[in-house]
Amino acid sequence: MAQKEIEIILTRQLASYLAMPIFIVDPQGSLVFYNEPAEAILGKRFEETGEMSQDEWVRLFAPSDGKGNAVALDRLPLAQVLANSRPANSNFWIRGMDSIARHIELFAFPLVGQTNRNLGAVAIFWETPA
Amino acid sequence: MKVKLWGTRGSLAAPGAETMRYGGNTACVQVRGDDGTILVLDAGTGIRRLGENLPRDTKRVDILLTHLHLDHIQGLGFFWPLETPNLEVHIWGPSSTTQDLRTRLTRYLSPPLFPVRLRDLPCKLFFHETPCDECCIGEFTVQSAMVAHPGPTVGYRIHNFAGVLAYIPDHEPALGAQKFPTQPAWTSGFALAADADLLIHDAQYTRAEYLERIGWGHSSYEQFVQFARLARVKTLVSFHHDPGHTDEMLDRLTEQAARSAAPAVKMVAGLEGAEFEI
Numbered sequence: 001m002a003q004k005e006i007e008i009i010l011t012r013q014l015a016s017y018l019a020m021p022i023f024i025v026d027p028q029g030s031l032v033f034y035n036e037p038a039e040a041i042l043g044k045r046f047e048e049t050g051e052m053s054q055d056e057w058v059r060l061f062a063p064s065d066g067k068g069n070a071v072a073l074d075r076l077p078l079a080q081v082l083a084n085s086r087p088a089n090s091n092f093w094i095r096g097m098d099s100i101a102r103h104i105e106l107f108a109f110p111l112v113g114q115t116n117r118n119l120g121a122v123a124i125f126w127e128t129p130a
Numbered sequence: 131m132k133v134k135l136w137g138t139r140g141s142l143a144a145p146g147a148e149t150m151r152y153g154g155n156t157a158c159v160q161v162r163g164d165d166g167t168i169l170v171l172d173a174g175t176g177i178r179r180l181g182e183n184l185p186r187d188t189k190r191v192d193i194l195l196t197h198l199h200l201d202h203i204q205g206l207g208f209f210w211p212l213e214t215p216n217l218e219v220h221i222w223g224p225s226s227t228t229q230d231l232r233t234r235l236t237r238y239l240s241p242p243l244f245p246v247r248l249r250d251l252p253c254k255l256f257f258h259e260t261p262c263d264e265c266c267i268g269e270f271t272v273q274s275a276m277v278a279h280p281g282p283t284v285g286y287r288i289h290n291f292a293g294v295l296a297y298i299p300d301h302e303p304a305l306g307a308q309k310f311p312t313q314p315a316w317t318s319g320f321a322l323a324a325d326a327d328l329l330i331h332d333a334q335y336t337r338a339e340y341l342e343r344i345g346w347g348h349s350s351y352e353q354f355v356q357f358a359r360l361a362r363v364k365t366l367v368s369f370h371h372d373p374g375h376t377d378e379m380l381d382r383l384t385e386q387a388a389r390s391a392a393p394a395v396k397m398v399a400g401l402e403g404a405e406f407e408i
Contacts, residue, residue, distance in 0.1 A: 001315040006278055009306040009307065009316055010278065012306065012308070016308075114226075115262075
């Protein structure tokens with residue numbers, strides 16, 4: 001496995017010290033890390049899931065609106081951030097890997113490294129009342 | 131590829147009777163290729179003596195800066211090629227998010243910190259920002275990548291037909307690494323150092339000192355060896371010695387580190403004036 005960029009390594013380090021749920025993706029949208037507070041909402045430890053492609057995590061968490069309709073990929077904040085290089089936020093339902101549906105509010109922003117390298121995106125999210 | 135250490139001290143020059151063997155000059159390493167290509171890794175106070183030993187008919191010098199902390203650039207104003215009309219000097223180093231390399235260096239090479247302005251130097255001066263794509267300088271192929279150290283900082287991987295030199299003088303690979311030293315993908319500097327024939331690496335602190343200075347951007351001797359073992363380097367050279375560490379203390383640290391590095395890694399003390407051939 002190729003070595004991660006230093007900014008990603010340090011972002012993971014910061015995330016592992018913070019109490020807010022954080023989800024980090026690479027420029028292709030593949031999940032590279034989520035922290036311990038996120039594990040409580042996503043329903044499984046990161047150590048057990050590991051890295052996964054965007055298709056995999058979208059299928060796994062099955063984001064949906066209040067009526068049970070799937071949220072299209074291009075409406076998901078992380079995908080919007082990667083497409084537009086601008087922050088995005090939204091709220092929707094996900095299905096945790098413990099099979100529990102949770103309503104979350106999510107804010108995502110791009111990770112831009114030294115020399116303007118696109119390194120991916122970070123999402124911070126909270127479980128909130130629907 | 132011939133490698134010579136002209137300055138091995140970190141943070142601050144530390145001349146004195148108690149630092150004679152490891153040296154008091156700050157970071158500067160010369161790399162010379164069979165075709166005469168000269169690379170200068172960092173421009174600490176060691177660069178002055180390096181310059182005195184360069185042939186006067188030198189046509190081009192490439193200075194590869196890892197970062198712009200003073201102990202890595204302080205010697206620039208005392209390097210004669212910069213004062214020589216028509217001599218090509220290429221300076222490679224990191225920009226910041228708001229200023230290019232030239233602008234950042236101008237902050238030091240201008241009054242009141244230095245009497246001569248960068249723009250008044252008579253040499254042919256070229257700036258190249260790192261990290262950048264792999265590039266060729268004479269017979270060398272050079273790769274650069276950001277590493278864990280406060281402020282924009284890169285390490286270099288230099289190779290030719292003979293082998294690979296990795297130079298990461300200011301580096302805290304344990305910072306941010308998950309379960310250091312077991313996960314190469316999550317370890318700063320791993321790709322630069324992997325399977326290198328010679329790694330010149332930060333070894334600034336004792337274990338006790340490191341615990342009081344986590345996040346300052348440097349390694350303990352223990353981490354220095356662990357990183358080299360993880361990267362499977364052949365020969366490891368200690369560098370960026372703490373200004374407070376005497377020769378006697380560094381001998382003790384070297385002996386312990388060499389013992390723990392062996393047999394997988396050959397650890398060698400980074401003495402000012404030491405030479406290596408790859």
